[in-house]
Amino acid sequence: MATPPRLYERLLSLVADGRDREWIVGDLREEYARRAASDGERAATRWYRGQVLKAALPSLRRRLDREPSQDVRGGSGGARFDALRLDLRLVRRQLARTPLFTAGAVLTLGLGLGLATAIFSVVNGVLLRPLPYDDPARLVWVWTDLTSIGVPRANITGQQLPWLQERSAAFTDFALMRVRPAPLVGAAGEEPEQVSLTRTTANLFEMLGVAPALGRAFAEGEDGPAGTDVVVLSWGYWQRRFGGDPAAIGSVLRINDAPHTVIGVMPEDFRFVTHTSLGPVVASDLWATLRTDWENENTGSFSYSLLGRVRPDRRVEAGMAELHALGAEMQEEFGYSIEAGLRPVALVPDLVGSVRTALLVLQAAVLVLLVAVLAGQAALLLARADRRRRELTIVRALGAGTGDVVRLVLLESTLLSVAGGLLGLGTAALTLPRFLALVPDSMPRRGDIALDATVLLAAIAASLVIGLIAGLLPALRSARSGIGSALRTLSVPAGDGASRRTRRALVVAQIALSFVLVAGTALLLRSMLNLLALDPGFATRDVVTLELQFPTQRYDELSRSVAVIDALRERLLARPGVAAVGATSALPLSAAADQNSAFFVGSVQPQEAERPLVDSYSITPGYLEAMGIRLMAGRDFTSLDTEDSAATLIDASLAASHWPGEDAVGRTLLLGGDTLTVVGVFVQPRLYRVDEDGRGQVIIPFAAGGDSRLDVVVRTNGTAPELAASARAILRDIDPLLPLSNVSTIETHLARALSERRLALVLVGAFGAVALLLAVLGTYTLLASTVSQRSRELGVRLAIGARPGSIVSLVLRGALGVVLTGTAAGLVLALGATRALQGMLYGVTPADPLTLVSTALALGALGLIAAALPARRASRIDPARTLREE
């Protein structure tokens, strides 16, 4: 008697509704035999195939609806569904049926994409978004090149402007400017406020190609000695002082005791920063016209920044080359005593130059993270595809084409990743403000960082790409496997060897990638700890600093400023809790010192030709004590040290390198045009970076060469606001119009100096954490599905007497293989990748063995912990049940 082909019969028993399976199969076998006898086996088989297909449809639909189909009317198997709607519904229901898988996939995607989006918005804002100027690529900063005395970027003298305007053919124009803090008073009797003021030639805004949002920009002739005192406000300052009131136009502000009329307000998105060769970038609150007679100033006064715009019909490189050539002529023209040239630097790359490397490192970390997310997603989907193999095979056997299956799997993957992407946007919106809080104020273009359209598009594109690529592997696998072979193995619902190998490889990749990020985090963390453990040469707590600005018109003699400081110091010392008070022109880590060439008389170093550059600044008596700077030899300044005493302090490194083995106290050095006698030697407080300065320091008494701006430093066990209140009260008695600003603590200064490192640490750390989570999840999923695939085998082993312990170790051995391979691959990757961090490391090498080994151990331990749960489950398989299922 003829029987139906086994393949179809087997298929039928799979697709037929469980309750009716036995009689349906039986009935069809009977009728097959009857038809084979009357119509031949061929026709019978054709008929049988049709019956199998029809049997599957109601049962499939019933699975979808989780209720018996109502739709057998007409007997044709029901109405046709619109393909995509059916697909979407199927995918949605499948996802809803496995909430743990769905939540896990969406959450990890959301976390990873969210972090990546937040970081990308930083990179986008700082590096990618064009500056809001007209053709910013044509803007060029012009510096004086004084490399001969160790200053590659010195400022420009006023005389250079008319000379350059006359000689240059490649530039449309040049603007001269200078940024300074200035005391500002709005109305009589008001407490003065310190503002950042840029004084510029009248053509600046026209050159940038930006018009004010309100009022007008400077007009020709408003600059120079014959000009007028007019001022343009930044949007932020307009909001702050005038609350955004348009009536601000026409009002008068007293800047440096001179009345200035407000003529305009710049647009909200206008940003313009000037930066000095050594100091941080400075944004301005206000812009006023430059009123000095720059054309006739001293040729040695390098005190301006100069910005030029290359003509539209010339190439930027041609403009730069012209400046280099003009620089060579300049030496002769101005008769400089030292070798000087011109150094043009394009504005855009210069602006972000300081953070470019750090941002590119972060961007690379983002890519590593995204690849880890992608690998994790692919591994999850592959595991799922293996579990659903039976179902997909049936769908295919029933005549769904390869394309349908691929579409189904890709649809699911894409649906997941789009959901993850949306969650990621939410995460980014939540985390970005927290990142921004860590971003140092000095970060160029900090204000341009936002989740803008570019970022949104990139995030959506990234999630789609991840969805498609992650889904491609399982989709192709399900499509490629032959139906026949798949059906033969259907009784063992499992991934075959190839699929398991792919998934193992993906998990290995995840572990390796997270290794790189974790190792990077560990290296940055150790650098941070090393830096915090360093002795920066000054007290790191109990110090409050206050900035004081003397208006130059009233304080035209230094003795007046000295008298104010002395009185303030005396009365502050009388306050409870105040241990020491002093003042300096250059706080630690402020980069505010001047650079001068010094000549050490009787030095063992060859210095005639080189004239080593030193950082020089001034302090008042009591400053060393207040700041906790240690004196190694000699004495501190006293109130008797004025210009006449010609006393100076030098740091121990200068003393040791110039007068080794000798007492530096009493020796002579030349600084600028002055001959000074060393009265004391101190341990250098860091002026630039916590770790290293690179230049020696020479200090002169404030009374001998002070500036109009200084920082008062108080050693106290009180808080900064308390102290500021005391100081304001005292100053009201001495001079009520003196502005006190920037009340801060030494901790804040330190934190600011380390802020870029802290930012990198937090960001890379966050990436590391997410990547680690993905790796653990990946390891867990891999082993859990391996255990469920092998449960029959493991159950048999248990049934014939294997001890649960041996089953646990069997599973753990499998895990160990994956974890060890991943860690080894990660180690190799990390050895190459961490080199990118070189510039951000301190006291630890990129290939630090201790860090790498502990990272490996930590990852290994986590991997085994992830494997513990599946291993336990394996040991608890019920052998009796396994045997029954056989």
Add this chain to the structure above:
Amino acid sequence: MPDDVLTETEQLVMLALVRLVPEAYGVPVRAEIEERAGREVSLAAVYAALDRLERRGMVTSWLSDPLPERGGRARKHFRVTPEGAHALHEARETMARMWSGLEPHPDLRSR
């Protein structure tokens, strides 16, 4: 759908059961519907309908012993219950009421 109302497929299946007593199981039911009503019905659809009818108490079923011609599988026989017969009759009466007074044109009959 109210519990005592039968779909057309259900009516066809039940009428086949009535005609086929005592050999009422999947294969002949399907064949009967195909022959008499000229309808192509799949076995799965037959069983889906029988399944619903059984849960509504309109048919009952019993299993035969395993049979060699079925590869050692049992056969599931069905019989219409009094409730089923009542519902079937009700369906017929409903149709009759709807038809009463209407005389189809001869042209309709010929198709």
